[in-house]
Amino acid sequence: MISGLNKNKVAAILEITEDLNQIKDIDSLLDRVLLAARRFSRSDAGSIYLLENQKLRINYVQNETLIQKESGKKYLYQNHAIDINDKSMAGYVAMTKKPLIIADAYKLDESLPYGFNRSFDQHASYHTRSVLTVPLIASQNRLIGVMQIINSLNDQKEAVPFRSEDELVVAYFANHAAGCIEKAKMTREIILRMISIAEMRDPEETGNHVNRVGAYSIEIYSKWAFNHNVNEAEIKKIRDVLRIAAMLHDVGKVAISDTLLKKSGPLSNEEYFQIQRHAILGARLFKNSTSDWDDMASEIALNHHEKWDGSGYPGKVDDIFCETRAPGLGKKGCEIPLFARIVALADVYDALTSQRIYKDCWPEEKVIRYLQEQKGKHFDPELVDVFFSIYEVIRAIQNKYGDN
Ligand SMILES: [Fe+2]
Numbered sequence: 046m047i048s049g050l051n052k053n054k055v056a057a058i059l060e061i062t063e064d065l066n067q068i069k070d071i072d073s074l075l076d077r078v079l080l081a082a083r084r085f086s087r088s089d090a091g092s093i094y095l096l097e098n099q100k101l102r103i104n105y106v107q108n109e110t111l112i113q114k115e116s117g118k119k120y121l122y123q124n125h126a127i128d129i130n131d132k133s134m135a136g137y138v139a140m141t142k143k144p145l146i147i148a149d150a151y152k153l154d155e156s157l158p159y160g161f162n163r164s165f166d167q168h169a170s171y172h173t174r175s176v177l178t179v180p181l182i183a184s185q186n187r188l189i190g191v192m193q194i195i196n197s198l199n200d201q202k203e204a205v206p207f208r209s210e211d212e213l214v215v216a217y218f219a220n221h222a223a224g225c226i227e228k229a230k231m232t233r234e235i236i237l238r239m240i241s242i243a244e245m246r247d248p249e250e251t252g253n254h255v256n257r258v259g260a261y262s263i264e265i266y267s268k269w270a271f272n273h274n275v276n277e278a279e280i281k282k283i284r285d286v287l288r289i290a291a292m293l294h295d296v297g298k299v300a301i302s303d304t305l306l307k308k309s310g311p312l313s314n315e316e317y318f319q320i321q322r323h324a325i326l327g328a329r330l331f332k333n334s335t336s337d338w339d340d341m342a343s344e345i346a347l348n349h350h351e352k353w354d355g356s357g358y359p360g361k362v363d364d365i366f367c368e369t370r371a372p373g374l375g376k377k378g379c380e381i382p383l384f385a386r387i388v389a390l391a392d393v394y395d396a397l398t399s400q401r402i403y404k405d406c407w408p409e410e411k412v413i414r415y416l417q418e419q420k421g422k423h424f425d426p427e428l429v430d431v432f433f434s435i436y437e438v439i440r441a442i443q444n445k446y447g448d449n
């Protein structure tokens with residue numbers, strides 16, 4: 046496979062390759078691919094662009110320098126697309142399907158067709174120097190995107206040019222990753238299709254809403270886990286399943302009558318009871334099945350309307366397959382599973398900050414005040430604090446998956 050590398054390196058590469066085959070969530074996969082490519086080329090930053098409507102859309106960004114600064118994390122949720130042509134390095138690599146190594150992005154030879162766009166560096170106070178860009182090519186020589194690795198670091202943590210060995214390893218990961226990325230993209234598309242079925246019934250559950258709730262949830266979890274000294278491997282494992290499970294929080298609405306879900310006037314008690322059933326129906330959908338995220342998806346669907354003070358629904362349910370009209374005793378505090386407490390906060394925040402058919406979005410200060418007021422009432426107070434400690438990241442996600 047990769048000649049010219051020592052045995053330990055090859056063994057480590059094979060282990061990571063094996064690991065990549067197990068990952069289902071597209072974002073976790075991009076995260077892992079980029080991390081592996083960066084680790085082996087000892088580089089500071091990188092991004093993955095995926096092909097979307099004949100353009101390269103930035104899908105994943107890592108930046109070790111910026112992640113050290115709390116305010117730098119927002120730059121990890123970028124949202125832009127570039128053309129496939131010879132005007133940019135990534136566009137050029139997509140066009141030629143050949144790797145490109147640049148020693149210093151600020152000293153490009155004027156005869157080259159592409160230039161370096163300095164706007165990211167200027168915004169984020171970052172300095173890009175060496176850049177290694179490789180195409181992501183799936184079967185039948187189909188281009189699916191581009192991976193760009195930035196600033197190879199020497200022992201003194203200074204940016205230096207990439208070595209030819211780096212190109213070899215990064216290109217190897219890119220080749221292997223392309224097939225895995227295609228599979229994970231398909232999984233994400235199936236999930237989004239399930240959600241769009243729910244969306245036909247309930248116009249509140251849009252693709253953007255669930256993308257945001259998924260992203261908010263993993264960021265809230267990661268910060269919470271960091272505060273609780275959870276190890277990095279566990280955090281990554283949870284992020285892989287939590288995003289998808291969180292996205293599916295309201296999928297039980299497929300089983301609720303759409304006339305009820307779309308009703309704009311006040312609801313009778315019976316109608317409200319019918320709508321509340323979506324929590325149990327969603328939980329049933331994922332029970333006793335086989336994929337990694339089913340248990341978590343079931344737990345979140347069942348508990349995402351529980352409230353910290355015990356006033357939520359459906360409350361304690363002995364058997365989710367048993368039809369009963371009697372509400373369960375309210376679940377309180379930590380009786381509500383952590384992931385459901387996280388999704389409850391992410392879901393309500395997103396509902397308040399989005400325009401819905403029956404209401405405009407609330408002004409930001411009003412939303413902030415509301416979440417603070419609901420600390421210890423609707424929401425886990427610790428999670429509200431975590432949420433505000435990563436508020437810049439939350440706003441960047443909102444921007445990335447905006448409704449317009
Ligand atoms: Fe719900």
Ligand SMILES: [Fe+2]
Nearest residue numbers: 250294295392
């Ligand atoms: Fe929702």
